[in-house]
Amino acid sequence: MISQKEKLTLSKDILLSILRAVIQLTIVGYVLKYLFQVNNVVLTALMSFFIVVNAAWNAHKRNPHPIKSYWNSLFAIFISTYVTMGVLVLSGAIKFIPSQVIPISGMIASNSMVAIGLCYRHLFSKFQDQRQQVLEKLALGAPIKLASLPILRESIKTAMQPTIDSAKTVGLVSLPGMMSGLIFAGVDPVHAIKYQIMVTFMLLSTTSLGSIIAGYLAYKHYFNSHLQLIDTTKKEEA
Template sequence: MNQLAVNNLSLFFSFALVMIAVFISQKEKLELSKDIFFSVIRAVLQLAIVGYVLKYLFQVNNVVLTASMSFFIVLNAAWNAHKRNPHFIKNYWETLLAITVSTYITMGILIVSGAIKFIPSQVIPISGMIASNSMVAIGLCYRNLASKFHDQRQQVLEKLALGATIKQASQPILRESIKVAMQPTIDSAKTVGLVSLPGMMSGLIFAGVDPVHAIKYQIMVTFMLLSTTSLGSIIAGYLGYKKYFNQQLQFVDAIKKETHV
């Protein structure tokens, strides 16, 4: 097994890379320096805490604790995706449903098929990987729904005036939003191995695993992410588009009321 050595000097030089970003922000007046420092401090604290928590969970190897940690990840992913929804009416439970279903259907298949075991060292990292991608896809779906409904307000109103149902009037926007949500994952799948060597594959290679064996895991991850982003964005999209219509089935532009409390 290869051993990775990350000492204090390594961390210092890697932090110097952050300062390059800060320098560019200052020079170009991007006003991102505060956000960069805040994100770095938050990342260090969160990773330190999670590191000790995972160390404990791996040692205990308890089914209930493993499942609880996995669901905690899903809850946080749902909350972050929920916050990215520009609509003035937000339903956290719908977002949670989308991420829960997309995450655990995908993970359930992996466990049943024997691809991974229900142990903390496998379930928790895979939960984070799946839930985070579903979170990004759902966030993109929400934002695109808001943008397209605002830009195509007149077309939606005309369709409703001609007798279309809200689903018929929303279908092109809904399809485009789901497509936009899935596009980053699809693009990543197209370039994997040629442009990027993703996290799991790189981690296994770092750990000394045969690259050919690591590739099999990465193929599994690629299939897994395509599954979860498609499920998550479809569920979130079909639940989310209805928020753009009131109980009288009249169109409501979310952008105009984004300051609503």
């Protein structure tokens, strides 16, 4: 009603997202029920990879640059997800069973996806705003990495900031999903906190790895083969 009254043009998106959420969650519920019963290592790994592929596709779509590569997003999310997951499994924090690996994969990949999307959008915005500064650095003989470094650093920091802010206020402002879910299930709050500490560390790990890898791969698309800065405004208009 607010969307219609204020002409936000969000009504269609809201209804579609609700419909998709209901359908997707219903299907996933039955799929997870089957996977938990079967408890097969290969199926568990495939489901985890399916989550990563979808997260990469959504991160790729959030990149406003006209020249972009899906493989960059997939590589960034793949590395950030499975490096973090590998540490958790090898340290014994979680077991490689469907009921633990699949939900954790979703949490890690989704946060990496959001961070990478923020990194992409900030890169695009800053390369437009600071186009003249980059051109001046290139004219003075700076390589593309040096010319882009301030933008790249700021984009990575922007991508990580929501996770860092969340870590600062966890327990004081919000009681996150995993901790709240465990408490609802009757688990001792002190035990639930231990899991939440693990989640906080793993999210910081995946967002930092994902945004750094994606940023260092994506900034190169702002330059052509002659190491000249591409005018993204003209390409966007075209």
